[in-house]
Amino acid sequence: MEIFVLAFFALGYLVLAGADIGVGMALPYLGRSAAERREVIAAIAPFYLGNEVWLVAVAGVLAGLFPELEGELLSGNHTLVVLLLVAWVTRDAGLWLRGRVPGARWQAFWDGATVAGSWGLALSWGGLLSHVLLGIQGPLAALPALAVAALFAAHGLTFATLRLRGVLRERAAVLSGGAGEARTYALTSAALLAVGVLAGLRLPLEPGTAGPLLAPIVLTLIPFLVAAQAWVWWTFRHRVTGPSYL
């Protein structure tokens, strides 16, 4: 039961927030002007807040149900986790701040932060996953880390094809070509799920003692949490037709 809860939120994060990371990585490729970049960002704008919070839920589930693993995993990968957090904050600051002041330089700077933060997130995830999955650390870990980052980027592009229109959609379809957009998205999602599941199998998933009390509460909450998110997905189900608040 505890493992299901952890897997649910961790895999949900990889698929949902993985797309936001990928779109951020591909931002300079997808959006060639400030206005185009703003429209590309509108593709993830209503979702990324609700997507990244799946990782916050993972942190909470680790703290409540796997406290020993939480300490080992986070303090044992101290440098990577710090880099991941800094990249995450940088990416979010870029998204939140770009539209708050008019001016090309301000927006270019924060778009740069979004791109750098997204790459940083993807690479530190790559580093973490390859450490957990393959036990590789050091310079050699760059190879699997890059592979994972490329997977995030591909996933972001397939998500962008589902959200954007016109020339932006065509650019996003560079990998999928004429294949079905939804099917390509399903494929990159499945690949991320596979990486997540394999990494999870390598972890010492020894639950703490709060499970019998806490896990039923969490299981009861999950349908409500999913319903809240489904409301967001339903509200913003249409393709992007213009810039958003960001």
Place this chain on the structure above:
Amino acid sequence: MDTVELARLQFALTAGAHFLFVALTLGLATLVAVVQTRATFSGDPVHLRMTRFWGQLYVINYAMGIVTGLVMEFQLGLAWSGLTEYAGDVFGAALAMETLVAFFVESTFLGLWIFGWNKLNRWAHLAVIWVVTLTAYASAFWIMVANGFLQNPLGHVLENGRLRLVDFGAMVANPAAQVAFGHVLAAAMVTGGFFVAGVSAYHLRRRTAERDVFRKSLRIGLGVALPGLFVTATFGGLGFETMQPGKIAAWSGSAERLAAVQAEMTALHGPGDHLPPVEVVQTAGITMLVLFAVMLFLGGPSFLLMLVRPVVHGFRLWHGLLTLMIPLPFAAMLAGWVFREVGRQPWAVDGLLTTAEAMSPLSHGQVVFSLTAFSAVFGALIVINVWLLGRHARRGPGAVALGDRPIEAPVPVPSF
């Protein structure tokens, strides 16, 4: 500094920075929800402008609160794995509840509120801001439950060198948590109230165009801040009942009491320094109380002055004072937090686990690295937040992007 001191500094700086954003968020969320409720019921354009103006400031600040909050969720596992291993099975449950019933729902609905403006039905949109506000309270509640456990452990047993949760209700009902939650929530209302009053006073002083918006806002701000001060003080007073003996002794400064606590703790835990740093505890406590007194002396008469319309429009010296007061609640909250947290030293979990034992097995270099990285990022975010809040506050309701239909249409660029 040794490694533990550095790790403590890191936690203090990041938690303190996060706390500044949260204090304003909690208060401002409430005020935005109240104003939006009035706007939705009345349909009055003034109320709508108020909602969008304060909502914009709220979102700017909230965004920074969220990104610093993301880091906070990982801090314990990162630098204090001794604490999570020893006590995570107990207070980790409160942290899990915080992420799931509070942070998760709050973020989901905040996205819906920001991007669903002019898209959702207006009643649904109103419901969404109330969910965001209530889950913000829930977040503070569960964090205070976790913190209350560290201050005054309840609901656990010790088994095989680790704590196990046996009474969830006792942990939640912990007076050290409940009283602190009331104290912090009311103090956040004071923070939000004085912020709204101070920004409104700035515009009234400058005689900007939006007199109705800022007269009403100033009244709402002071109308929340003054009762908030009384509630804060009431819970603060109750808080003294729930304090550890070491904190009380340090606060009293009495050598006899300090010696008694030291002797009692030595008997229980063996030789060592079992007292918190007396000067820090006293300075923080006095700072909090002095700031409270200043706020009360200015807030009381202000509450009466605001009832007289010509005064609200024309008393410029008072306007200036109100604007200058904006930082006071923030400083008071930080001081109160230092008082509470430094006062429980040397314990991470009172009487059970020391701060030194709680630390992760990290090297000096690792802590220097994370301390530098987080301080740089958080410092930059604070500066940007203050600057952006000031900029948007000065510009007034005319320049608000939130809830506006996007103006710039994208220009298609030919691909050749």
